[in-house]
Amino acid sequence: MSPEQIKQFEDYYYDPQRATTKEHSRFADYLSGSLSGFTYDGVTYTAQEAYEKGAGNCLSLAILTTALAKIAGLDIEYQKNDSQPIFNKQGNVLLLSSHVRTKVFEPIKQVKSGKILISRAHSIIDYFPDSTVVQSYEVKENTFIAMYHQNKAASALVDNAYDLSYAHVKKGLEQDPTQSELLNILAVIYKRIGQTSNALAVFKLMEDKKLATLNSSENYANLLLSMGEKSKAENILASLADVNESNPYAWLALAKTHINETNYQRAISFVERAENLAPYLHEPHFLKASIYFQQGKLNSSRLALQKALVLAGTQENQRLYAAKLEALKAHNCRQCLP
CATH class of the missing domain: 1.25.40.10 (Tetratricopeptide repeat domain)
Incomplete structure (x- = not known):
């Protein structure tokens, strides 16, 4: 973030007049007030870009929240929600964005001897706090970073910028080599540039490592169909019912x-x-x-x-x-x- 952005936040957060407000609530109040016009535009931005534009997707808001929480020294936790995803078809690429939100915790106070800390007060930073959530999963920081590169790789793929897309895939897999959608994008890149054998190898790897998703399995089947491998493709499509997707x-x-x-x-x-x-x-x-x-x-x-x-x-x-x-x-x- 820029020095000006950091100063704006620190002037608010460390204002003595707000010292009686709990840290996580003070943090949420700042975001609620300063970014009240923050709008969804489906794009993944850096923290500085999201702050400047006052826009972005849920991952952009989480990235901005992360940057500010680090400045304030507050602990955070990421949650990936099985809520209704946002679909956006660009060209022949269907983009499906999962929903991510951030928990910001109050600092841990000194716990008296013999006492156990069961839970911590927190604020949830979310685009759609009242949206239907089927189930939530905690997301580790390395996976969160991988999700950023996944979104960037997908956007580059839409623009047929295969080198850029591949670069983001590589960085993302360095953070989380089990990220299924990054592997799926990698296979699609190989298919697009004519490296069919590499694409098949990635899809096969996903199957062997139990990383296949509905999306990757359909892409694998479509590739096999284009190669005349109808029997193999039908077997994959028939096995979709066994895919572990919650x-x-x-x-x-x-x-x-x-x-x-x-x-x-x-x-x-x-x-x-x-x-x-x-x-x-x-x-x-x-x-x-x-x-x-x-x-x-x-x-x-x-x-x-x-x-x-x-x-x-x-x-x-x-x-x-x-x-x-x-x-x-x-x-x-x-x-x-x-």
Whole structure:
């Protein structure tokens, strides 16, 4: 961060008038006030860039939080959430951004002899504090840094800047050699530049090391199909049901790709995986309704929409599903579902 940015933060954080406010709360208050206009723009920035632009993705906000927390000497923890990811298709690359937030802890006070510190007060720095979170996982700092390079590598890949993308992949894997999406990007780079054997080797490595994801497995299968290896590709696609993926939204994303290819039976199977993982979510039922409608199964579509409406949660979703149901009942519009 620039000296001016650091001074602005320190002038606020170390102001004697705020000394009675707990450190983590004072820290959160600064971010809340100074960055109240911070907006999501889907780009990963450095701390200085995010501060200057007042924008970035959730990883940018976490990077900025990290820089300021280090200045203040506060401990932090990263959490990766299985919440609804943000999809952004650029060219023929589908970008899926996971959600990361940061916990900022109050300093550890001296613990009296015989006492055990069970928990510490903290503030959560998050873009969407009220968003639905299916599950949270702690992310170590090296993995957090690898995620930064992953985002940068993906952005460079979109721009066909393969050397830059490869450089970020290399730096990211130095931090966390098990980062699946970095390995997936590496394989895609090799495929794009015509080094098919290297791409196959990376995909095979991911399989052998149990690092394959839904995304990488589909890319592997598509590469095999392009080589005429239909049997191997079908085996990989058939094995997707065994992939250890706990994020229901990842299964819904995969289902959507098969809906676009009118492979409805496979899409339904992936939607059901999401439904089994998170039976309280409304999105799987809405997606089912869409599939059934496109198959002409209007009664099944209606039943799925009714389930989505029950689980909708927000008034906006309730209104949406109620309107879809009315349109479906009236049979007035053959395109009332997406």
